[in-house]
Amino acid sequence: MFIRNTWYVAAEPQELDSGPLGRTILSTPIVLFRTESGQVSALENRCPHRMVPLSLGKVVGEHIQCGYHGAQFDAQGSFKLVPGQTSLPNVCVRSFPTVVKHGYIWIWMGDPEQATDLSSIPDFMYRGDHPEWDGGYGHFESIQAAYSLINDNLFDITHAEYVHPGSFGGEEMRIYRRSEPGIDFIDQKMTYDIQEREITFRLRSLGMEHGGPFYRWMVSTGMGVEHYSGKVDLDMRVDWGAPSFTSFLLNARPHGEQADRGVQVCNMHAITPETEASSHYFYRSVKNYGGQELVGPFIQGVRAIFEQDKPILEAQQKNIGTQGIAAMRPVSFAGDLLFQKARAINEALLEAEQALAPAVTL
Ligand code: FES
Ligand SMILES: [Fe+2]
Structure with a gap:
């Protein structure tokens, strides 16, 4: 469905x-x-x-x-x-x-x-085609996993420590498990805001000594140095729009620097169901600093992250089979909160649509 x-x-x-x-x-x-x-x-x-x-x-x-x-x-x-x-x-x-x-x-x-109503195309995807954002380094992949599992994965920052230790992950990102409603950036916390068909969450981690190596790469390349070894401040704003659009806006800077002086990277994900158990994955990464010399390493890094998620998602889908994951009564962790909210939004949209137009068939 x-x-x-x-x-x-x-x-x-x-x-x-x-x-x-x-x-x-x-x-x-x-x-x-x-x-x-x-x-x-x-x-x-x-x-x-x-x-x-x-x-x-x-x-x-x-x-x-x-x-x-x-x-x-x-x-x-x-x-x-x-x-x-x-x-x-x-x-x-x-x-x-x-x-x-x-x-x-x-x-x-x-x-x-x-179809004249374009409001379901999320505004936050605009950076995929904007002169101030360098790139459009998008690529397309097909994944043998349901779009809903990919959605879950994108919400779930807690997997980065184990699946992406060389880029986004790190013990310091466990702050994702400390969440509360709100729209402010709070150090060492995640705040979230749930609307009718959008969810936004924000994380701030000041003074990271290790964190995800990718954030340090952003600071180093932003400063034009080989390797910045000081502490890093990070803000991450994530916008999700139903049914399956996610934008990660990362702002990294040397510790103590004003947030508006940070360099920014935005990763946008658009997932389109191919079948009930496979998806088209449209991925676009852009940055608002640096020149063409950063493009090669940037794309390489993004590609590596994608390749890390793909086998996990496909193996997960295989284990689940044709039933939905909910039918298998999965155990819940604290970090699962937001993807469960997103699933509830999508389920409500599906139910409302079916109640209004039960005759739509293909
Ligand atoms: S199958 Fe298309 S013209 Fe004959
Ligand atoms: Fe991932």
């Missing part, structure tokens, strides 16, 4: 540069393509003639041409040409609304009449 009346990331724009792209989203095969005039379109990836995926065809002007017998469809999925035939079948390939925003192509898989 998926939340449908919401925008998901379908692709990065450059993925359509070489022609139609086939991708399964919410268990539905989709073809994404860009016409010659630049219009982005998403259709069901199945030609109504002999059911061949349209993604095996090509773009011809404003149409997509099926790779089997050459039928052409416009961006809305209407037949425009059947080679050697004057009459056209009066059927349409199902189309899905798309929009380009924050450097991504977004898709609406629910009731098309509600």
Whole structure:
């Protein structure tokens, strides 16, 4: 069961540069393509003639041409040409609304009449496509794990000490377990704020001697020195938007420096369900300081972190199988609080959607 009346990331724009792209989203095969005039379109990836995926065809002007017998469809999925035939079948390939925003192509898989509402595209994703933020070093991966498990993982800073000891992790980050409601940065505490479909939390750790090595890397590169060995002050603001968007804004500086003089890195994660047990993971990391010389190590670091999470999540999914994790009655730790809140938000959205539009099927 998926939340449908919401925008998901379908692709990065450059993925359509070489022609139609086939991708399964919410268990539905989709073809994404860009016409010659630049219009982005998403259709069901199945030609109504002999059911061949349209993604095996090509773009011809404003149409997509099926790779089997050459039928052409416009961006809305209407037949425009059947080679050697004057009459056209009066059927349409199902189309899905798309929009380009924050450097991504977004898709609406629910009731098309509600697609004019863009409010489910989180504003905090803006740094993915903003001149003050260097990069857009995004990459796409497919993970054999449910989107909800990836959501849990992103909320759960406590795993960093064990899964990411060379970057974000460290004993000093255990402050995540000391949480209270609020919107202020409090040293050695995590504060959180829960809205209708967004959760924000903030951590501050002043005077870190070890902490996560990545924060020290930020300070060193911000100062332009090989290795800064003093204490580090860190602020981390995390914004989550339902169903599956997370932005980590990190501010690191030498101990005692004003927060507004820190250097910042933002990691944005957009998770799109592929099936009930697999996901598309769109990842983008940007920074607001330094030059191109930092890009290589920066991407390398990000990639390494991603590779550390992936086997854990996939092994976890294997152990859970097709049932939801809740059915297995997992034990709870203090650090689980926020992902449980996020799960409750998503479940409420799903229930509300099903109560209003039980007939939406694909
Ligand atoms: S299968 Fe597409 S035109 Fe025949
Ligand atoms: Fe992780």
